[in-house]
Amino acid sequence: MNEVVPIQNKIYEIRGQRVMLDRDLAELYGVTTGALNQAVKRNSERFPTDFMFRLTDTETENWKSQIVITNSITKGLRRNPYAFTEQGVSMLSAVLKSPTAVQTSIAIMRAFAAMRNYIASTTTVTAELSELRAKLALLERADTDNAEAINDLSEDMRRELDGIYEAIAALSVRIPRAQPPRRPIGYKK
Template structure:
């Protein structure tokens, strides 16, 4: 089966709000091929399925901060009657039970895969960060000479210790002297 929505399109819509990875109602509505008001209506009719750890509405401060960070068109700023709903991964999964369409089910499967992929990428990123920190601790003394040489290069021009372009009479693009 071909994907209805590219994975990158989904992961690009996952935001971090209140310490949770969420998707906004308007993005989900677009992916599901329904109007935002239809999605919101179905959620409001089934609020018992959406506890706060599944879905929450953005506060006024969050909404202003979100607009500043991501920018929205004038029509978005003018047309919001209700604050946007933010759905966690569990809330997105629950949406397929209130939006009864084949497209909603298929898109939900893709969104769940995107959340899983994102979780795997973050775990890999943490592993890499830990490995680098371990290497820094282990090899700190051995690389001190390298860091010291870089610091000296960045501190300024001392006579006889220049590198890069050398002016004066003829053009030279070589290194005069490199500190190691």
């Protein structure tokens, strides 16, 4: 039973936990839902509330709407299904005691592990993307600040250049100065 993807499609998040429902587990183990639930009831001490719980009416309705449940499935749904956590699924292999149950349990545990790894890797990637977005935002702000500084510098530079041009213009204007009288050119008489 190496079909991890179909098993992952049967893992739901209910009450903040990843769980599998009794009807899906019964199908995977090759038994009826009634037989699976009967085995669980006979070994109830092995299934504390953190291993297994029954869905409420609201949770069942939400589950039905999530998977767009067909009439053929709803006809067989007389009671709210039981939800088994990863530990509860592991305990099922000890209760059902068949070679198929053991192999199915191994495949299910691998599916849970694959989901944990996927969630962990996507969480890491999401964190890295958030960090990159923050750095990009800082760079954009710095770029805007630099552009404003250049504009301010350009305005200051223009003022200074205007002052230099005025000084050069002032220097190039000749101020007539009083010159001592010249001696006439030529011979003396």
